[in-house]
Amino acid sequence: MSQSKISTDKLNLYYGAKHALKDITIKIRSNTVTALIGPSGCGKSTFLRSLNRMNELTDGVRMEGKVYLDGEDIYGPKMDVTRLRKRVGMVFQQPNPFPMSIYDNIAYGPKVHGVKNKEKLDEIVERSLKQAAIWEEVENQLSKTALGLSGGQKQRLCIARALAVEPEVLLMDEPTSALDPVSTLKVEELISRLKSQYTIVIVTHNMQQAARVSDDTAFFLMGEMVEFDTTARLFVHPADKRTQEYVTGKFG
Amino acid sequence: MRKLKDDVLLCLIYLAAFFAEFLLIGILVYVFVKGFPHISLHFLTTVTSVLEGTVGIAGNLVNTIYMVVLTLVIAVPVGIGSAVYLNEYARPGKMVRLIEFTTQTLSGIPSIIFGLFGMVFFGVTLGLGYSILTGAFTLSLMVLPLITRNTQEALKTVPESYRSGAIGMGAGKWYVIRTILLPSAMPGIMTGIVLAVGRILGESAALLFTAGSGYFLPRSLGGWFHKMVESGGTLTIQLYLSMEKAQYDIAFGIAAVLLCMVFCMNLLTGLLSNKLGDTTDGRG
Numbered sequence: 001m002s003q004s005k006i007s008t009d010k011l012n013l014y015y016g017a018k019h020a021l022k023d024i025t026i027k028i029r030s031n032t033v034t035a036l037i038g039p040s041g042c043g044k045s046t047f048l049r050s051l052n053r054m055n056e057l058t059d060g061v062r063m064e065g066k067v068y069l070d071g072e073d074i075y076g077p078k079m080d081v082t083r084l085r086k087r088v089g090m091v092f093q094q095p096n097p098f099p100m101s102i103y104d105n106i107a108y109g110p111k112v113h114g115v116k117n118k119e120k121l122d123e124i125v126e127r128s129l130k131q132a133a134i135w136e137e138v139e140n141q142l143s144k145t146a147l148g149l150s151g152g153q154k155q156r157l158c159i160a161r162a163l164a165v166e167p168e169v170l171l172m173d174e175p176t177s178a179l180d181p182v183s184t185l186k187v188e189e190l191i192s193r194l195k196s197q198y199t200i201v202i203v204t205h206n207m208q209q210a211a212r213v214s215d216d217t218a219f220f221l222m223g224e225m226v227e228f229d230t231t232a233r234l235f236v237h238p239a240d241k242r243t244q245e246y247v248t249g250k251f252g
Numbered sequence: 253m254r255k256l257k258d259d260v261l262l263c264l265i266y267l268a269a270f271f272a273e274f275l276l277i278g279i280l281v282y283v284f285v286k287g288f289p290h291i292s293l294h295f296l297t298t299v300t301s302v303l304e305g306t307v308g309i310a311g312n313l314v315n316t317i318y319m320v321v322l323t324l325v326i327a328v329p330v331g332i333g334s335a336v337y338l339n340e341y342a343r344p345g346k347m348v349r350l351i352e353f354t355t356q357t358l359s360g361i362p363s364i365i366f367g368l369f370g371m372v373f374f375g376v377t378l379g380l381g382y383s384i385l386t387g388a389f390t391l392s393l394m395v396l397p398l399i400t401r402n403t404q405e406a407l408k409t410v411p412e413s414y415r416s417g418a419i420g421m422g423a424g425k426w427y428v429i430r431t432i433l434l435p436s437a438m439p440g441i442m443t444g445i446v447l448a449v450g451r452i453l454g455e456s457a458a459l460l461f462t463a464g465s466g467y468f469l470p471r472s473l474g475g476w477f478h479k480m481v482e483s484g485g486t487l488t489i490q491l492y493l494s495m496e497k498a499q500y501d502i503a504f505g506i507a508a509v510l511l512c513m514v515f516c517m518n519l520l521t522g523l524l525s526n527k528l529g530d531t532t533d534g535r536g
Contacts, residue, residue: 108418
């Protein structure tokens with residue numbers, strides 16, 4: 001296995017009294033796509049959100065254990081959360097472009113992190129939109145509102161927006177569940193293309209999608225990580241009976 | 253039988269609707285017909301003076317503009333600030349509900365009570381006397397709930413996904429508020445401001461004993477600044493005083509001017525929020 005980009009050590013998370021994540025220990029490899037699968041409410045999204053400290057926004061969340069990014073404790077006192085979220089970007093389930101122009105959407109992140117130079121911003125916008133395979137579609141309407149795009153375009157725009165700050169890791173929370181099949185395929189293709197440069201962690205409900213796009217897969221059930229292996233092995237020779245039942249569609 | 257009942261009811265409803273419309277249009281037409289003959293350039297640009305024998309409302313016009321601008325300068329930042337605090341910073345709970353309840357109650361208090369408080373507190377205790385500033389402070393208290401509530405309602409409708417999206421990129425809370433939340437809430441804020449201006453233009457009871465009824469124009473450049481701490485009656489105050497003196501032609505003249513101002517105001521903000529809406533809600 002290549003070097004791990006993100007790893008967790010006995011990560012436990014509680015929503016009030018509810019024990020939402022139980023002793024999660026995982027090593028996510030650099031420049032791979034890791035899929036998190038499992039039935040609704042199994043904790044896979046919660047786990048994803050703990051990787052860039054988005055859980056802190058929810059009231060009543062308590063955490064134990066460690067999360068490391070390149071060996072650095074992201075919950076440690078030296079970690080600057082703004083820097084962390086620049087390095088670990090996020091794409092959400094519902095495409096959420098901001099109510100501003102396409103250009104301003106992409107430039108938003110770089111501006112947060114202090115890029116002011118107009119030429120530099122132009123360059124970032126073009127590069128990001130190209131990376132997210134949406135440049136040809138929006139090239140001539142950069143100053144138009146992003147809210148007028150189709151659902152699939154919006155999601156690719158959001159991916160471009162996340163890429164604009166040059167993250168190292170991209171967290172994707174069911175990025176295609178609100179999209180039509182064609183748009184889904186476009187996003188999947190994009191994911192496979194992006195992994196040469198980024199480490200991607202994707203939560204998905206769709207097992208075919210996990211099988212198609214990911215290198216490794218983790219199966220979550222009721223807050224536990226039941227099994228974590230290469231996708232090829234997990235889907236064909238699961239070690240755990242519960243995994244086998246889930247991937248063969250017996251429940252979930 | 254049932255058909256007949258329906259028809260009669262329908263007739264009554266139409267009648268009620270026509271009555272309401274007719275009444276409104278009737279009043280507008282009546283005021284304009286009675287008022288317009290008295291409006292002249294002279295009426296608008298001179299000050300009433302016994303010595304010069306002139307009758308004009310220039311002073312009151314200027315006072316009104318001062319009052320609107322000053323009140324908004326005080327109330328808009330405070331109102332938006334408190335709405336942002338209530339919606340984005342305060343933990344939802346009893347305290348927030350209590351504050352919301354209080355602001356709501358505040359907007360139902362008769363304006364003369366604000367006048368009484370304003371006169372005693374700003375006028376006497378703070379020593380501002382009868383002045384436009386005293387009036388503006390008093391009116392600020394009155395319009396604050398309008399601005400706070402409208403801003404808050406608008407902020408509540410901003411999708412949560414905008415917040416998480418921006419915070420997920422590393423943006424700080426204040427940055428998100430400044431770049432996304434407030435621009436999205438702009439139409440709601442504008443509505444609050446329009447209502448506030450309407451209230452300022454129409455207020456008399458709260459101003460009579462706070463801003464007073466001065467109607468002179470400043471005579472020097474410094475006077476324009478000093479005006480803020482001088483007594484100054486708005487158009488509505490002058491309208492009230494003219495009626496008291498049975499100068500109905502002047503009263504109708506002022507009424508027509510006021511109506512025009514309200515009309516222009518609504519038109520302007522309608523245009524403005526359309527323009528702002530273009531970039532914020534994507535309907536453009």
